[in-house]
Amino acid sequence: MQRLNSFRNSQNFAIKSFFSFFSSVSKTPNTNSIFLNYLIETVNIPKSRALVISKQFSPIKTLEKPQTVCQFLHSVGFSDTHIQLAVYRKPSILFADVNKTLKPKIGYFQQLGLVGSDLGKFISKYPNVLSASLERKLIPCVEILKKILAEDSNNEDLIRVIRRMSWDLVVIDPEKSGLLRNIEYFKSCGIVGSQLSMLLVRLPRLFCFNDLKLRQLVLRVLDMGFTTDSRMFVHGLGALCCLSEKTFDRKLDLFRSYGFSKEECIEMIRTAPRLLSASEERLKSGLDFFLKKIEFGKAVLVRRPCCMMYSIENRVIPRYRVFQIVTARRMLKRDWSFYSVLVLSEENFLNKYVLSFGDEAEELLLAYKGHKLGASS
Secondary structure, rough: OOOHHHHHHHHHHHHHHHHHHHHHHOOOOOOHHHHHHHHHHOOOOOOOHHHHHHHHOOOOOOHHHHHHHHHHHHHHOHHHHHHHHHHHHHHHHHHHHHHHHHHHHHHHHHHHHHOHHHHHHHHHHOHHHOOOOHHHHHHHHHEEEEHHOOOOOOOOOHHHHHHOOOOOOOOOOOOOOOOHHHHHHHHHHOHHHHHHHHHHOOOHHHHHHHHHHHHHHHHHHHHOOOOOOHHHHHHHHOOOOOOOOHHHHHHHHHHHHOOOHHHHHHHHHHHOOHHHHHOOOHHHHHHHHHHHOOOOOOHHHHHHHHHHHHHHHHHHHHHHHHHHHHOOOOOOOOOOOOOOOOOOOOHHHHHHHHHHHHHHHHHHHHHHHHHHHHHHO
16 A cells, blocks of 8 residues: 555656646746757757757747758767757757758868768867858868968868867958968968968967967067977967966976076976976976986986976886886996986887896886886776
């Protein structure tokens, strides 16, 4: 009897919940119930967002157009998640004309080499490109990029740039987005040819920065001693573009707390700009190991700051264990610095410092791999 009552209660609760949902929908003004249900049940849009979207469109008697759009997007490689994200951000694409609007634009990107899942990911992130004029905005913008990437015969770099550029700004207007102005500004700084193309491939978002922000960034990089004719200038821009002055100063203070002068810090950053991308925890771990554990001189790190970019646990310590053994037993024909051991590729390191020692190779390999396994456990 108790089980029967429990079943009835749960059944009544389910029925009330069912009618409560549709009652709330019917009481919401301007709700498009057919479209709302489609958004929630088929496209998997969260109810709160689906309610907002459904109010933006006049009452729909048939779902033929949204279904046709979704079928087309699936046919060109979009996943359910790609469609969900695209609709969430740009719901009007569900009512776009497949033949007149979607196919020409999708086809254009496919011809460039952006296809399948990569295309779906791109459109789901920047669905506004589907509402932008193909002839007046998309093609002119891509042609601008092509001119910079003149040596990109297979469009590999072009696709990389397209996927990473801020298209929400570009599709408004290539000129208003700052794209053309920023290209001209970089050229006025002496960044041309291969330097400009490398900058575009590595940091496409910079080309959509507003004027003031871009000029302040370039000045910061120049003030650190980078020159525009150096390939390291691009890396300097990349390291500083997402780093606030407060975070930069904090990392500089970390180095100085280990006895480095400001000039030495700047020299290390000029040599290895990626130091600024490393977390403070990682930098501290590297400084502790090299300066305190194995007592590298500061001058070594100033000359070779890339040492601190390697994983301490997975590369530096395991190789140091092997280096300790081979140097203590005088197994090397001549003295090698630990730095020369550190920079070798994995294959070259194993061949030169482990496998080449015959009977002792197994012990060395155990010291190397065993330490790595112990560190990761």
